[in-house]
Amino acid sequence: MNRFPRFNEYKVLFYRILLAYVFYFIARILFFVYNQNLIPIDGASDIVMMCYHGLAFDTASILYLNLLFIIFSIIPIRINHNNSYQKFLFYLYFIPNLIGYATNFVDFIYYRFNFGRSTIAALDSLKHESNKSLLLMNFLIHYWHVFVLFFLISFLWIYGYKKITIQQLNHQHPKVAYFGTSFISFLVIVTLIIGGIRGDFKKSTRPINLIDASRDVKNVSQADVVLNTPFALIRTLFSNNFKKMHFVDQSTIDSLVQPIKHYQNNPKSKPNVVIFILESNAKEYFGSFNKNSRIPNYKGYTPFVDSLAQHSLIFTNAYANGYKSIHAMSSVIAGIPSFKDAFTSSPYPKQKTESLVSTLKNEGYSTSFFHGAPNGSMGFLGYANILGFDHYYGKNEYNNDADFDGVWGIWDEPFFQYFNTTISKEKQPFMATLFSVTSHEPYQVPDQYKGKFPKGDVNIHQCIGYTDYALKQFFKSAQKEPWFKNTIFVFVGDHGNTIYYDEYKKEMNKNVVAMLIYKPNSNLVGEHKEYAQQIDLYPTILDLIGYNKPFRSWGRSLIGDKVVQPFVIRYSANLYQFMSGNYICTFDGNKVVGFYDKNDKDLKRNLISNKNTEMKLIELKCKAYLQDYMGRVMDRKLGEHFDRH
Numbered sequence: 350m351n352r353f354p355r356f357n358e359y360k361v362l363f364y365r366i367l368l369a370y371v372f373y374f375i376a377r378i379l380f381f382v383y384n385q386n387l388i389p390i391d392g393a394s395d396i397v398m399m400c401y402h403g404l405a406f407d408t409a410s411i412l413y414l415n416l417l418f419i420i421f422s423i424i425p426i427r428i429n430h431n432n433s434y435q436k437f438l439f440y441l442y443f444i445p446n447l448i449g450y451a452t453n454f455v456d457f458i459y460y461r462f463n464f465g466r467s468t469i470a471a472l473d474s475l476k477h478e479s480n481k482s483l484l485l486m487n488f489l490i491h492y493w494h495v496f497v498l499f500f501l502i503s504f505l506w507i508y509g510y511k512k513i514t515i516q517q518l519n520h521q522h523p524k525v526a527y528f529g530t531s532f533i534s535f536l537v538i539v540t541l542i543i544g545g546i547r548g549d550f551k552k553s554t555r556p557i558n559l560i561d562a563s564r565d566v567k568n569v570s571q572a573d574v575v576l577n578t579p580f581a582l583i584r585t586l587f588s589n590n591f592k593k594m595h596f597v598d599q600s601t602i603d604s605l606v607q608p609i610k611h612y613q614n615n616p617k618s619k620p621n622v623v624i625f626i627l628e629s630n631a632k633e634y635f636g637s638f639n640k641n642s643r644i645p646n647y648k649g650y651t652p653f654v655d656s657l658a659q660h661s662l663i664f665t666n667a668y669a670n671g672y673k674s675i676h677a678m679s680s681v682i683a684g685i686p687s688f689k690d691a692f693t694s695s696p697y698p699k700q701k702t703e704s705l706v707s708t709l710k711n712e713g714y715s716t717s718f719f720h721g722a723p724n725g726s727m728g729f730l731g732y733a734n735i736l737g738f739d740h741y742y743g744k745n746e747y748n749n750d751a752d753f754d755g756v757w758g759i760w761d762e763p764f765f766q767y768f769n770t771t772i773s774k775e776k777q778p779f780m781a782t783l784f785s786v787t788s789h790e791p792y793q794v795p796d797q798y799k800g801k802f803p804k805g806d807v808n809i810h811q812c813i814g815y816t817d818y819a820l821k822q823f824f825k826s827a828q829k830e831p832w833f834k835n836t837i838f839v840f841v842g843d844h845g846n847t848i849y850y851d852e853y854k855k856e857m858n859k860n861v862v863a864m865l866i867y868k869p870n871s872n873l874v875g876e877h878k879e880y881a882q883q884i885d886l887y888p889t890i891l892d893l894i895g896y897n898k899p900f901r902s903w904g905r906s907l908i909g910d911k912v913v914q915p916f917v918i919r920y921s922a923n924l925y926q927f928m929s930g931n932y933i934c935t936f937d938g939n940k941v942v943g944f945y946d947k948n949d950k951d952l953k954r955n956l957i958s959n960k961n962t963e964m965k966l967i968e969l970k971c972k973a974y975l976q977d978y979m980g981r982v983m984d985r986k987l988g989e990h991f992d993r994h
Contacts, residue, residue: 450499450579469582555727608902619894626782629845631846667882670687676693795815828869918971
């Protein structure tokens with residue numbers, strides 16, 4: 350007697366799921382064939398590479414669409430082999446599979462117009478069309494060959510499915526063996542499903558998303574071959590709160606928002622630019638940023654940065670424009686904030702985007718991005734490729750697991766030294782960005798440093814001290830390099846983290862971050878107390894180097910913009926928050942729901958019933974910013990001046 354009474358059932362289930370992989374492979378090849386003139390490749394090796402990396406996205410789609418089929422195939426009931434039950438499984442398999450599969454075929458043609466895999470945004474657009482049946486008929490007539498291909502391949506898929514059937518179950522198996530092995534198999538299969546839908550089994554990465562398709566390709570358009578359309582639709586199903594807004598006219602946007610900036614405040618120069626985006630480095634942890642906070646018994650954990658702050662321009666009222674690490678990357682590098690949904694998780698990140706990368710490359714800079722986690726973690730590699738960074742350096746390139754923290758990535762101190770060594774080999778001028786790792790859950794420091802840094806009052810404090818020490822060691826090495834004195838250094842926290850002091854538990858203080866600009870032997874020294882935000886760093890850097898061309902920016906230069914007044918825009922507590930002048934405006938996407946005094950950081954006293962002239966102007970600015978943001982993102986106009994360079 351077979352010790353595994355359901356072996357034949359599992360074998361058939363595996364075969365049926367494998368069939369889906371085969372037909373997804375066929376669809377991927379056909380997608381490339383139909384659109385090969387739009388997707389540059391260097392040869393067959395590129396096609397193999399795209400198919401290989403596409404397996405992760407196929408796995409997620411197949412498991413999403415077959416979740417019920419798999420569950421009903423493995424539940425321990427003794428009717429699985431009955432013809433009627435197998436007929437039920439047949440429909441449970443093919444109805445979702447063929448509906449999902451058909452969307453790939455639609456994109457054989459639609460890609461020529463959309464230049465990207467269809468997302469839920471495409472369906473959102475279609476629902477406003479009154480002639481849907483006419484559009485479908487037109488598609489079937491003009492592209493009949495796609496229709497025929499779909500039915501032929503679907504027929505082959507059904508034929509292949511029916512070739513292998515479930516054998517009759519031998520009921521002589523003891524119930525203990527039957528249900529025991531079923532239960533263990535169920536747990537194993539569910540674990541594999543969760544890992545497959547996420548994209549892998551690593552703790553150090555979030556589920557794969559659309560931008561992850563760009564991380565291993567030579568050209569960003571190849572990412573559309575790596576992807577499949579069901580994945581693009583499913584992953585954006587609940588992450589598309591982008592919608593067009595119509596509150597003001599274009600002249601109002603141009604006057605209040607000034608989405609195209611053009612600064613002529615400084616002579617043109619080409620200093621190197623080094624940006625540290627520091628994991629979880631909230632303003633709360635920095636003594637130099639809290640001198641005037643009046644917090645009783647305040648303690649800071651950053652002695653090195655505090656000493657550097659005395660020779661830097663520090664921004665003590667700076668905000669993150671999102672609440673996740675990947676939000677900070679788009680905000681700092683491209684000046685694109687994230688609101689209810691991450692911009693990078695939306696249907697819209699894969700478009701030509703004007704950013705620090707494109708503008709500085711246009712000025713002859715080499716560009717690189719560093720992150721000590723496994724390549725692809727947080728979506729950084731995919732988005733770095735979309736932005737056009739010349740080089741990406743992650744845990745793979747570091748290539749020494751002796752310095753791996755066991756959870757997230759390479760410890761900050763050795764990775765910062767690697768950062769220095771690598772950029773010191775670059776031809777000047779260069780722009781290099783490093784995203785730190787260690788100041789992250791589970792909040793550990795290397796064994797040799799245990800007890801060296803104050804543990805403080807909450808879990809993250811000793812990690813903040815360790816990263817501060819890693820920065821000190823970096824500067825100790827970097828200042829010996831010939832490029833050091835001609836470099837602008839930027840430090841900015843990506844978002845807040847564990848809060849200790851009550852002052853930072855207030856709604857408008859929850860996501861204030863450290864922000865600092867340092868240039869050796871310069872006049873960039875002092876405290877900037879006005880509103881600042883991550884999206885301001887992109888225009889500020891271009892202003893500092895005397896970049897003399899127009900460029901897209903929703904932020905403002907913190908050192909030279911005399912027209913756009915200081916402001917912060919962000920999303921929190923299910924509301925847009927716009928801070929400017931004397932007031933904080935809260936907006937639900939349709940109407941303003943509150944006005945608060947700028948010092949009312951807990952938003953306790955709503956002043957909306959006494960709206961004055963300044964409040965009305967702030968409301969207009971808030972609506973203008975959001976209208977321009979949604980329009981440019983959704984109409985793929987983030988690279989408006991990119992092609993003119």
